[in-house]
Each structure stands twice: as C-alpha cells, then as structure tokens.
Amino acid sequence: MAVTAEKKLDARSLRADFPIFEQEIHGKPLAYLDSAASSQKPRQVLEAMNALYETSYANIHRGVYDLGERATEAYEGAREKARGFINAESTREVIFTRNVTAALNLVAYAWGFDNLAPGDAVVVTEMEHHSNFVPWQYVARRTGAEFLVIPVDRDGELQLDELDSLAARGTIKVVAATYVSNSLGTVNPIERLTQWAHDQGAIMVVDAAQAAPHRSVDVQAVGADFLGFTGHKMCGPTGIGVLWGRRELLERMSPFELGGHMIRKVTVEETTWNELPHKFEAGTAPIAEAVGLGAAIDYVNDVGLAALERYEHELLEYALPRLADVPGVRLFGPHAENRAGIVSFEVEGVHPHDVAQILDWEGVAVRAGHHCNQPLMNKLGVPATTRASFYLYTVPEEIDRLVEGLHKVRKTFA
Ligand SMILES: Cc1ncc(COP(=O)(O)O)c(C=O)c1O
Numbered sequence: 001m002a003v004t005a006e007k008k009l010d011a012r013s014l015r016a017d018f019p020i021f022e023q024e025i026h027g028k029p030l031a032y033l034d035s036a037a038s039s040q041k042p043r044q045v046l047e048a049m050n051a052l053y054e055t056s057y058a059n060i061h062r063g064v065y066d067l068g069e070r071a072t073e074a075y076e077g078a079r080e081k082a083r084g085f086i087n088a089e090s091t092r093e094v095i096f097t098r099n100v101t102a103a104l105n106l107v108a109y110a111w112g113f114d115n116l117a118p119g120d121a122v123v124v125t126e127m128e129h130h131s132n133f134v135p136w137q138y139v140a141r142r143t144g145a146e147f148l149v150i151p152v153d154r155d156g157e158l159q160l161d162e163l164d165s166l167a168a169r170g171t172i173k174v175v176a177a178t179y180v181s182n183s184l185g186t187v188n189p190i191e192r193l194t195q196w197a198h199d200q201g202a203i204m205v206v207d208a209a210q211a212a213p214h215r216s217v218d219v220q221a222v223g224a225d226f227l228g229f230t231g232h233k234m235c236g237p238t239g240i241g242v243l244w245g246r247r248e249l250l251e252r253m254s255p256f257e258l259g260g261h262m263i264r265k266v267t268v269e270e271t272t273w274n275e276l277p278h279k280f281e282a283g284t285a286p287i288a289e290a291v292g293l294g295a296a297i298d299y300v301n302d303v304g305l306a307a308l309e310r311y312e313h314e315l316l317e318y319a320l321p322r323l324a325d326v327p328g329v330r331l332f333g334p335h336a337e338n339r340a341g342i343v344s345f346e347v348e349g350v351h352p353h354d355v356a357q358i359l360d361w362e363g364v365a366v367r368a369g370h371h372c373n374q375p376l377m378n379k380l381g382v383p384a385t386t387r388a389s390f391y392l393y394t395v396p397e398e399i400d401r402l403v404e405g406l407h408k409v410r411k412t413f414a
Contacts, residue, residue, distance in 0.1 A: 007304045009311040014303065015393045017042035028363030031398035036182050036210060036342050036389030037367050038232045041296075045235055048295035049288045060287055061261065061278075075287050078294030079277070082242050085297045086208075086227065087218040092276040093250065095243040096290055100209045101131040103228030103243035104176070106280060107205055108135035110256040111226075111249065112174065118144035121170030123202070125188070126152040126379055127181045130372040132207040136176050146170045150177070152379055156184035156333040163196055172200040179211035183371045183387060184333035185316070185342030187211075194223045203249070209233060213391070214312060214340055216305040219244050231289065235392075236296035240289035243280070250276050257282040300392075308392050312341035315390045319343055319399045323388075326406045332380055341390035344371075347406060350413045352386040358412055359386075362405040364398070 015021050020040045021030055032040060056070040063069070076091070083091045097103040112135075116122065122140045124133050126149050140147035148166050151159045158177075166172070175197035179190050190206060197204040204224040208217050213234030219227050226249070231240040255262055255273055262282040264272040273279045300308070317336050320343065324331055328348035333339060347355050352368035359366055367387045370377045377383060388402055 007307045009303055009307040011393055011395050018393055025363040026361050031364040031401045033366045033388040033398060033402060035391035039235050039391050042235055042299055044299050045292050045295045049292045052288050052291045060285060071287055074291050078290040081294040081297045086244055087220055088244050093244055093247050095277045095280045097241045097243050098239060099241040100228040100230035103241050104132050105135045106243055106256045107226045108139045110253045112139035116143035116145040116173055119171060120173045121146040121148050123148045123166055123172055123175045125150045125158055125177050127376045128178055129182050132176050132178060156186045158188055167200055172202045175202050176205040178207040180340045182210045183344050183373045183376055185339040186334050187338055187340055190222055215309045225249055231293040234296055235299050237289045237292040239286045240293045255279050259283050303392050312390050315394055316341050318396050322403050328410055344385040344387045346382055346385055347409055350409055352384045355386045355409050358409045359405040364402050364405045
C-alpha cells in the first residue's frame with residue numbers, strides 16, 4: 001500500500017507571495033490578525049487579474065470577436081473552478097454574486113417571497129452574521145412567517161436540544177445557518193442541521209463565508225439546498241461571491257435582479273428568462289473579480305485545504321492558552337476541538353476599540369466591534385469584542401506579538 005505523507009503548510013514561505021507583508025506599520029512588521037474580516041491577496045491573484053485586463057479584457061457573452069471570447073472563457077473557466085471547489089454537480093448551479101451577502105439576499109428574496117406565508121416559520125441561529133439573519137427576518141416579517149432562532153449556549157455552541165420545541169411553533173420552511181461562526185469560530189454540525197431541516201420538510205441555506213476559505217466544503221456531502229461564500233475572505237478580490245443552489249430549486253425560482261443578460265427574449269408584452277446560471281446574473285458581470293477568484297481557488301487548492309485546516313488548528317491551540325494567561329483577558333467561544341482559527345476576547349475594563357488601537361501601535365491588526373453579530377453580542381452580554389483571526393500566512397510570532405501587546409494594554413489601563 002502506498003503511504004502518502006500528509007502535506008504540511010509552510011506559512012513562512014507562503015507569506016512571500018503576499019506583497020502587503022513587505023511594509024511596516026508604525027515602524028513594526030505587520031501582524032495581520034484580521035483575516036476573518038478579509039484576507040490579504042497573493043501575487044498570483046493580483047497577476048491573474050492584471051493579465052486579464054492587459055491582454056484579454058472585453059465584455060463577456062456578447063462579443064463574437066476574439067477578445068470577447070477569451071474574456072468569456074476566462075469568466076466561465078472561473079465558474080468551473082468554483083464548481084470544483086465545492087464539488088457541485090454542474091456549473092449551472094454556480095451563480096456569481098457580488099459577495100455572500102448578495103448570495104443570501106438572492107435566496108431570501110427569490111425563494112422566500114414566493115414560498116413563505118402566515119403559519120410558516122423561518123429558523124436561523126443566534127450566531128448568524130447579519131447577512132444571514134436580517135434578510136430572513138425581513139422576508140419573514142413581510143410574508144407573515146414566524147422568525148425563530150436556535151439559541152447559543154455559554155460556550156458559543158448551538159443548543160440543539162431546543163430544536164424540537166422550535167418544530168412545534170409552525171411549519172418550518174427554511175433553516176438558515178452559518179457553517180462557522182465569524183465571532184467565536186464555532187464549527188456547527190451543519191450536516192446534522194441539514195438533516196433536521198429536511199426532516200421538517202424545510203430547505204437548508206448554509207452561509208459558508210468562514211468555512212470555504214479554511215476547510216474543504218463539499219455541497220453534495222453537506223446535502224444542503226443553498227450555500228454561499230465570498231471571494232475576499234479566501235485570497236480573492238472583493239466584489240465576487242458564489243451562490244450554489246440545487247438546480248431544481250433554482251429552475252423553479254423567479255429571478256431576483258432584472259435587466260441585461262438574464263433574459264431570453266424581451267417583447268412589449270412579455271419577457272422570458274435566460275437559462276441557469278445566467279437567469280440570476282443580471283448586468284455586466286464582475287469579470288476580473290471572477291478571474292481573481294479562480295486564481296484564489298487555485299492558490300488555496302495548491303496549499304491544500306486539509307493542510308490549511310490542520311495548520312490553523314495548531315495556531316489556535318498555540319493561541320488559546322497564551323491568551324487565557326494574560327491577566328484580565330476573558331475568552332469567548334468553544335474548546336479548540338470544535339473551533340476554527342478565530343478568537344474573540346475582552347480585556348477587563350478596557351473598551352475593545354482601545355485594545356485594537358493600542359495593538360495597532362504595535363503593528364498588530366485585530367478587529368474590534370460587534371462583528372455584524374449583534375444578537376450574539378447580546379447573548380454574550382457585551383457590546384463588542386476584540387477578535388483575532390488566522391489564515392494560511394499567519395505565523396506563531398504574530399500571536400506572540402498579540403500577547404505582548406495585550407500586556408501593554410493592561411499596563412496602559414492599570
Ligand atoms: C459568517 C459570515 N457571513 C457573511 C459575511 C458577509 O460577507 P460579505 O460582506 O463578503 O458579504 C461575513 C463577513 O464577515 C461572515 O463572516
């Protein structure tokens with residue numbers, strides 16, 4: 001039997017691909033610990049976008065000339081990469097959107113308005129990012145459906161023992177849940193939730209914004225009905241996201257945005273729709289952004305998602321005890337085994353914005369705020385947290401500098 005060694009991630013050599021790390025911040029090397037908000041971009045992605053603009057740029061799908069055909073090939077090639085990345089059956093199920101927020105709004109509007117009514121219920125989780133919370137709350141209110149929330153326990157895990165009581169509150173039509181919490185790093189049992197949704201006769205919508213960049217996501221294995229992710233959190237550019245949806249559902253849905261490209265035929269009397277995925281891609285597409293996402297997918301695949309997940313876990317295990325050892329620091333979220341590379345904490349008596357400001361003087365970039373998780377912050381009993389998050393270019397020294405910086409924060413406010 002052939003034995004293959006597990007591929008290891010070498011963050012130090014990967015960092016050389018990222019021009020942003022060549023600079024200093026306040027005279028110190030940049031320790032970038034805010035990848036959950038947005039990741040940095042490797043040269044390979046920047047060069048792929050530049051090459052498109054310099055050599056093969058034109059509008060797509062319409063031109064019959066050479067440049068237009070090359071640009072179309074590049075855009076559709078990126079769609080095929082996105083399909084492979086999440087193991088979708090067909091590129092017809094892969095819709096390019098502006099970001100994951102747009103992907104989730106598409107489902108809430110185009111599916112929700114036509115399928116929800118009084119007596120129905122929409123279920124989300126208390127740890128949802130506002131992108132997968134507010135659209136469902138809004139569509140539920142507008143359609144008269146009930147809006148229900150799976151609560152989070154003190155460790156930041158979903159209280160699945162509440163599911164039965166939720167099921168008694170109405171005909172559940174949609175369950176919308178994040179795969180990984182952007183504030184706490186909690187990895188949710190997404191396949192189990194999907195099974196529960198289907199047992200209720202509901203569709204399952206997965207926000208994979210914090211999962212797809214960091215672990216292998218297979219839409220067929222998850223078994224959900226819709227899943228979205230966003231390019232800028234996985235080495236890609238801003239302005240591009242992906243919505244994957246089950247073909248039979250997408251076929252039955254009305255379009256969300258209307259205009260050019262998404263039509264088949266327009267007359268004064270009537271308009272008919274283009275085939276999938278074009279029915280959901282109105283207007284000029286984010287061509288260079290899709291190409292950038294394609295290059296990002298190649299980059300992340302090359303690193304290897306299994307190696308990436310393992311490496312981030314090592315970073316997390318390195319970070320958690322060191323942060324917990326800083327006097328006055330309180331960590332939020334679950335134990336390391338059920339957690340991605342995201343750590344939210346508070347420093348007793350110091351506002352998170354002051355923590356982040358002092359860390360910035362040390363060249364350490366972290367996020368302070370509610371992280372678009374206000375219901376979760378209410379549950380935790382804090383207005384905001386400070387959050388450090390890791391990616392494939394994070395090195396342990398950056399965590400050491402975070403810890404040293406927190407000691408300085410403590411001294412400053414002593
Ligand atoms: C879990 C989760 N969902 C959705 C989003 C929204 O992403 P975007 O702003 O790219 O739409 C984020 C971004 O922070 C996120 O972490």
